[in-house]
Amino acid sequence: MPDGKGFEAMDFVASAGVDPERVDAEALRERYRAERAHRVDTDRTAVVELTGERARWAADPFTAPVPRAPVADTVELVVVGAGFGGLLTAIRFRELGFTRIRLIDTAGDVGGVWYWNRYPGAMCDVDALTYLPRLEETGYVPRDRYASAGEILDYARTLAAQHDLTDLALFHTTVTGLRWDEGAGRWMTTTDRGDEIASTFVMVADGYFNRPRIPAIPGLDDFRGHTFHTSRWDHAYTGGADGGPLTGLAGRRVGVIGTGATAAQVVPPLARGAEHLVVFQRTPSTVGVRANGPLDPGVVADLAPGWQQERIHNFNAIVSGRRQPVDLVRDGWTDYHQAQRANLLHMEALRARVDATVDDPVTAEALKPYYAYFCTRPVFHDEYLETFNRPNTTLVDTGGRGIERLTERGVVVGGEEYALDCLVFATGFEYGTAYTRKTGFDVVGRDGLRLSEKYATRFSTLHGLMSRGFPNLFMVPGGNMQSAVTLNVLYTLDENALHAAHVAAGTRGRGARCFDVDAEAEEKWVAECVAHARDNAEFLESCTPNRFNAEGDLSRRALANANHPLPVLEFFDLLRAWRDEGSMPGLVFDE
Ligand code: NAP
Numbered sequence: 001m002p003d004g005k006g007f008e009a010m011d012f013v014a015s016a017g018v019d020p021e022r023v024d025a026e027a028l029r030e031r032y033r034a035e036r037a038h039r040v041d042t043d044r045t046a047v048v049e050l051t052g053e054r055a056r057w058a059a060d061p062f063t064a065p066v067p068r069a070p071v072a073d074t075v076e077l078v079v080v081g082a083g084f085g086g087l088l089t090a091i092r093f094r095e096l097g098f099t100r101i102r103l104i105d106t107a108g109d110v111g112g113v114w115y116w117n118r119y120p121g122a123m124c125d126v127d128a129l130t131y132l133p134r135l136e137e138t139g140y141v142p143r144d145r146y147a148s149a150g151e152i153l154d155y156a157r158t159l160a161a162q163h164d165l166t167d168l169a170l171f172h173t174t175v176t177g178l179r180w181d182e183g184a185g186r187w188m189t190t191t192d193r194g195d196e197i198a199s200t201f202v203m204v205a206d207g208y209f210n211r212p213r214i215p216a217i218p219g220l221d222d223f224r225g226h227t228f229h230t231s232r233w234d235h236a237y238t239g240g241a242d243g244g245p246l247t248g249l250a251g252r253r254v255g256v257i258g259t260g261a262t263a264a265q266v267v268p269p270l271a272r273g274a275e276h277l278v279v280f281q282r283t284p285s286t287v288g289v290r291a292n293g294p295l296d297p298g299v300v301a302d303l304a305p306g307w308q309q310e311r312i313h314n315f316n317a318i319v320s321g322r323r324q325p326v327d328l329v330r331d332g333w334t335d336y337h338q339a340q341r342a343n344l345l346h347m348e349a350l351r352a353r354v355d356a357t358v359d360d361p362v363t364a365e366a367l368k369p370y371y372a373y374f375c376t377r378p379v380f381h382d383e384y385l386e387t388f389n390r391p392n393t394t395l396v397d398t399g400g401r402g403i404e405r406l407t408e409r410g411v412v413v414g415g416e417e418y419a420l421d422c423l424v425f426a427t428g429f430e431y432g433t434a435y436t437r438k439t440g441f442d443v444v445g446r447d448g449l450r451l452s453e454k455y456a457t458r459f460s461t462l463h464g465l466m467s468r469g470f471p472n473l474f475m476v477p478g479g480n481m482q483s484a485v486t487l488n489v490l491y492t493l494d495e496n497a498l499h500a501a502h503v504a505a506g507t508r509g510r511g512a513r514c515f516d517v518d519a520e521a522e523e524k525w526v527a528e529c530v531a532h533a534r535d536n537a538e539f540l541e542s543c544t545p546n547r548f549n550a551e552g553d554l555s556r557r558a559l560a561n562a563n564h565p566l567p568v569l570e571f572f573d574l575l576r577a578w579r580d581e582g583s584m585p586g587l588v589f590d591e
Contacts, residue, residue, distance in 0.1 A: 012289075013341060016349035016356070023348055028370070035370045036544050039283070039400040040552040044545055046216035047430060053221065057214055057229050057425070061236070062118065063108030065172035070194030075100040075168065077504070078189045078199040080175050080439070082165075083112015085205030085476045085493040087156060088133060090165045092494075092501035093201075102197055103169040104189070110166065111156040112207050114149055116231040119262065120240050120269035122149035123292075125380055126488050127329050129300070130315045133490050135308050138162060141300060145331075146292045150243065170195065178202060179444040180471060185513035185590070187472065200514075201504050205476040205493070206439055209429035215257075218405040225410070226422040230262050231429070237422070238273065246273025253278070253419060255411055257403060258426030259285055261379050266426060268383040271393045278394045278418050280411060282402045283544055284369045285379040286350050288332040292382070313569060316486050320567040332380045333487060336373070343373045357385040366397035375543030400544070431479070431547040432557065435459070438478070445470035446516070458560035462517045462525050462586050463575060465496055471514035471590070472507070474500040480561045482529045484571035495572045502579050503587070512589035521586030532565035 013020070050058040076098045079086040082105035090101045107115040124131050128142035132155050135141075140158065143151060160166050174192045181188055181198070189197045212229040214220070228234045235241035239248035246269060254274040256263060259281040271277045300307060314328040318337045327338045336346060351368040358364035367385065369376070387393050396413050404412045410420040436442050436452040443451035449469040454460060461467050464483025465474050476496050477483035486492055507515045537554055545552030564571055578585070 012335065012339075013345045013349045016352040018345060018348045018352055020342075020345055023344065025344055028344060028348075031370045032372065032542065032544075035400065036542065036552070039545050042401055044402070044551045048214050048216050048220060050212065050214065054214070057227070057232060058212055059232065060106075060108055060172070061228075061232050061234055062115070063172075065108070068193065070196070071170065072196045074186070074198040075102045076199060077101045077201045077203065078187065078197055079103045079203045079205055080178075080189075081105055081112060081205040081207060081210075081476075082107065082110040082160075082169060082171070083114070083205065083207050084133065084156060084490050085112065085207065085497070086110075086203070087159055087163075087165060088490075088494045089203045089205055089474075089476075089497040089500060091134075091159070091163050092497040093504065094163060096501045096505040098201075098501075098504065101165070101168065102199070103165060104173050104175055104191065104195075104197075105169070105171055106174045108171050109153075109157070110160045110169070111153045113209055113231075114153040114156060117149055117262070118153075118235075119149075119230040119233045119266045120238075120243075120246060120273075121265040121267075122262075123147060123265060124149075124152060125261065126315075126333070126490075127331055128295070129308065130311050130329060130488060131490055133494055134159065135300070136305065141297055142295055144292055144294055146290070148243075175439075175441050177441050177444070178204075178473075180446060180473075182446060185472075200508075201472045201474070201500075203474045203476065203497075203500055204439060204443075205497075208431070208478045208489070211430040211433075211438060212425070213428050213430045214425055215402070215427055217403060219412075220406055222408050223406040223410070223420075223423060224408045225420050227425065229425040229427070230266055240269070240273070246270065249273035249275070249422070251275050252421040254422045254424065255280060255418060255420040256424045256426050257411075258428065259283065260426065260428055261285070261377055262428065263426035264379045264381045264384040266424070267393075268381075268387045270424070271387045271390050274392065276392045276394070277387075277390075278396055278411070278420065279388075280403050280413065281366065281395060281397045282400060283376065283546070284367050284397075285376060286347070286369050286373060287353070287367075287384055288350060288378060288380045289353075290380040290382045291331065312488065312491050316488055316491055316568050319487050320569065322567070322569075332378070336378075346373050347371075354385060357389075359389045363388050363395050366395055371544045372539070372542065375539075375548070376546050377548075428547075432550060435475075435478075443470060443473065445473070458526075458558035460522055460526050460560065462522050463499065463578075464564060465500060466503070466515075466517050466587075468517040468519055468522050471516040472504070474503075480557065480563060482525060482560070482562065482564055484566060484568040485563050486568040492568065492572075495575070499575050499579065503584065506584050507587075507589065510589055510591075512591055514590050515584070515587045516590070518586050518588050525586075526560050529562045529564055530559045533559040533562035535565065 082103040128147040177190045179188045186198045187202045238246040240246040253276045255278045257280045318334045410418045435455045461482045464477040540549040550556040
């Protein structure tokens with residue numbers, strides 16, 4: 001099946017041997033309710049601060065900082081974050097005539113999540129021809145249908161080089177504050193390297209998944225073995241920096257906590273390298289068919305100009321529920337939506353896939369997810385489930401409770417201690433915490449207004465991107481920030497970058513020193529999000545706890561902290577129409 005040419009299992013339910021007539025829907029729903037019920041009473045939100053000894057879990061293992069003198073100068077745009085969000089912002093601003101642009105990043109290079117996530121097996125789940133931006137401009141043809149993390153990082157470097165974006169970039173530099181100077185009509189950005197950079201505009205594009213999440217597990221610091229987070233992979237310990245086998249793990253017992261999208265990718269290479277691998281599971285993922293394989297180098301040669309935008313639109317239309325005459329991507333994401341398959345049957349097929357793949361019936365049962373499809377982020381992999389057939393791999397299911405504690409020797413679950421030499425945290429990233437905790441710095445706008453105070457109880461934006469009291473500032477929206485969301489995050493990053501660049505160019509074009517958001521327009525935008533904030537609540541409340549449903553308790557989240565109600569393509573059509581209208585309604589300008 002995985003021939004790399006396309007998704008062949010179009011009738012996934014039938015091919016998995018599921019007979020719709022024999023599915024007991026009510027029994028399954030009852031099982032779903034039970035799986036949720038015994039998870040919601042555990043505290044799933046406690047994380048530890050990565051300071052002191054624990055700072056090692058966030059440190060950069062990839063490149064050493066280079067000493068340099070502090071920078072003090074004035075540019076047109078400061079971009080906080082040099083991942084794809086930052087790069088696309090810089091490119092869009094350049095296209096509208098802004099030249100002096102400084103990217104600032106804690107990392108040692110461009111790439112953002114792809115700089116950090118270099119764990120073995122890391123790749124992108126969105127097909128490369130859709131995911132990698134501006135392929136028609138760079139002329140790059142991805143090697144495989146789904147690109148590896150290394151290929152994506154190289155591509156980010158290619159984009160940065162082609163647009164000369166790194167000449168002013170400051171790497172291994174963490175922003176410590178942003179302050180609006182009303183007199184000068186500028187932002188002042190300060191950093192941990194002593195820099196003071198004035199700029200007319202600022203974009204904060206620091207990513208959704210920028211803080212590694214280490215859960216507050218009792219005994220966390222007692223474990224004497226080696227530990228690291230998947231986004232700070234220790235190749236010096238494991239080997240395999242060149243993409244080869246993890247020779248450093250020979251003879252070692254390795255544990256991995258987590259079974260999400262990252263774990264699914266890292267478990268197979270870990271099992272190949274370690275003497276023994278123990279996978280600690282709290283919630284099983286839905287693991288669909290990946291079907292990766294090489295792309296024909298001539299795959300795009302005969303396509304008409306504009307093919308990538310067409311593909312991106314086709315993908316985003318389908319995954320936001322709009323059936324299309326043709327499915328250009330034909331993979332596990334689009335197949336589910338395009339076939340408009342019943343959620344329950346799809347889940348039955350995924351569970352049948354576990355039975356068909358995993359030999360040991362007890363392990364297979366534990367790996368079956370009992371919740372609705374899209375409660376958690378779907379995963380696609382053709383080796384993850386298979387790995388549990390290896391004699392050197394053990395699944396330890398924690399029955400939804402998480403691991404009990406760490407000891408000097410290893411991990412305890414159900415009163416049993418699993419001795420380990422090394423423990424890998426595939427525990428994801430902080431999500432849904434306060435905005436200025438995510439950024440790591442506060443933003444001080446007009447009249448001393450602090451963003452931490454303004455956003456203390458709820459987000460408040462226009463277009464999910466700008467906020468009153470913070471002139472000439474853009475913030476790339478993360479989840480629930482009153483903007484549109486889609487699986488294809490880079491599409492939203494690029495559209496937001498384009499929108500910000502137009503607002504900045506429009507401000508300059510009017511001869512204004514700054515824009516700010518009109519109070520009424522902002523309230524109206526927030527009200528639209530609030531009005532629809534509970535549209536999806538019934539579904540989310542039926543799900544096992546996870547980051548999409550505020551770990552099982554939606555009341556933890558303010559109503560305004562929601563996505564915009566429009567589907568992604570319609571949302572960006574709305575912004576495009578707003579730009580085309582020309583008068584920039586909802587913004588006020590200081591001459
Ligand atoms: P994640 O989805 O947050 O998964 C974290 C895992 O750790 C979950 O299995 C979680 O269990 C488990 N966990 C957390 N605390 C635990 C505890 N105390 N005891 C036991 N288990 C614990 O993180 P991720 O897999 O790194 O993925 C993060 C995001 O990155 C994804 O949602 C995705 O958007 C992105 N990603 C994308 C790709 C791609 O292909 N484009 C690849 C990898 C990641 P529960 O499920 O019970 O919470």
